[in-house]
Amino acid sequence: MRIATYNVNGINARLPVLLRWLEETQPDVVCLQELKAPQEKFPEQAIRNAGYQPLWHGQKSWNGVAILSRRGEPVEVRRALPGDPEDTHSRYIEAAVNGVLVGCLYLPNGNPAPGPKLDYKLNWFARLLTHAAELIDSGAPAVLAGDYNVIPTELDVYKPESWVDDALFLPEVRAAYQQLLEQGWTDSLRQLYPDEKIYTFWDYFRNAFARNAGLRIDHLLLSPSLRDSLVAAGVDKHVRGWEKSSDHAPVWIELRSP
DNA sequence: ATGTCCTCTCTTAGAGGA
Numbered sequence: 001m002r003i004a005t006y007n008v009n010g011i012n013a014r015l016p017v018l019l020r021w022l023e024e025t026q027p028d029v030v031c032l033q034e035l036k037a038p039q040e041k042f043p044e045q046a047i048r049n050a051g052y053q054p055l056w057h058g059q060k061s062w063n064g065v066a067i068l069s070r071r072g073e074p075v076e077v078r079r080a081l082p083g084d085p086e087d088t089h090s091r092y093i094e095a096a097v098n099g100v101l102v103g104c105l106y107l108p109n110g111n112p113a114p115g116p117k118l119d120y121k122l123n124w125f126a127r128l129l130t131h132a133a134e135l136i137d138s139g140a141p142a143v144l145a146g147d148y149n150v151i152p153t154e155l156d157v158y159k160p161e162s163w164v165d166d167a168l169f170l171p172e173v174r175a176a177y178q179q180l181l182e183q184g185w186t187d188s189l190r191q192l193y194p195d196e197k198i199y200t201f202w203d204y205f206r207n208a209f210a211r212n213a214g215l216r217i218d219h220l221l222l223s224p225s226l227r228d229s230l231v232a233a234g235v236d237k238h239v240r241g242w243e244k245s246s247d248h249a250p251v252w253i254e255l256r257s258p
Numbered sequence: 259a260t261g262t263c264c265t266c267t268c269t270t271a272g273a274g275g276a
Contacts (some may be wrong), residue, residue, distance in 0.1 A: 009276085014264095016264095205262055
């Protein structure tokens with residue numbers, strides 16, 4: 001079972017690239033972030049024509065998350081992260097798909113930091129930690145996939161010294177990510193490739209992709225019950241080089257069928 | 259400070275977000 005995550009940076013602007021990638025790699029489950037489309041502007045028919053059943057939570061202009069499945073209907077569990085009914089951002093959606101609980105998340109960026117945006121990010125992260133602990137306690141086979149906006153370690157950024165004051169790399173943000181791992185979640189790519197430079201995002205600025213000036217900020221975290229099912233993982237880096245590409249590349253894992 | 263891309267609007271240029 002292949003599960004992928006892809007920050008599309010505008011699903012309607014990205015539709016040709018998304019459909020080309022789906023056709024090429026045919027992941028079973030796909031988590032999308034940054035739809036940048038209101039609920040009614042999601043390209044539902046095009047996604048269905050590609051063989052996927054979609055579940056999505058849109059929002060005008062910003063954010064927006066979706067789960068696509070070609071292995072039966074994704075059964076919605078929730079479409080918001082618990083813990084703050086006042087939070088209006090569409091940044092989390094969760095569904096049961098083909099026997100796995102899939103949480104698709106778009107963690108706040110947090111820049112400029114310090115400031116209210118960093119505060120929002122840290123509060124959101126605290127809610128994620130609470131929910132993630134409950135998922136582990138439930139014993140369900142679960143994947144938390146998405147754009148975490150966290151550079152976990154120095155190995156995950158082309159030039160760490162340039163990022164020390166950035167909200168993606170601040171000590172308190174990295175510590176929160178570390179807490180997820182301490183709860184028992186497994187960072188799939190690092191599990192299989194502990195020492196390799198692997199990036200999932202390259203800025204549109206300054207010719208970043210050509211220079212491989214990238215960051216690893218898109219992650220697929222596995223609950224303890226899935227840890228031993230992980231058989232492969234990777235980044236579809238070539239997609240970042242396509243015409244009209246997102247600034248992120250798709251990231252995927254392959255789980256052994258139970 | 260800058261670079262680029264996407265979306266929306268007090269829309270065809272500029273602002274906000276990333």
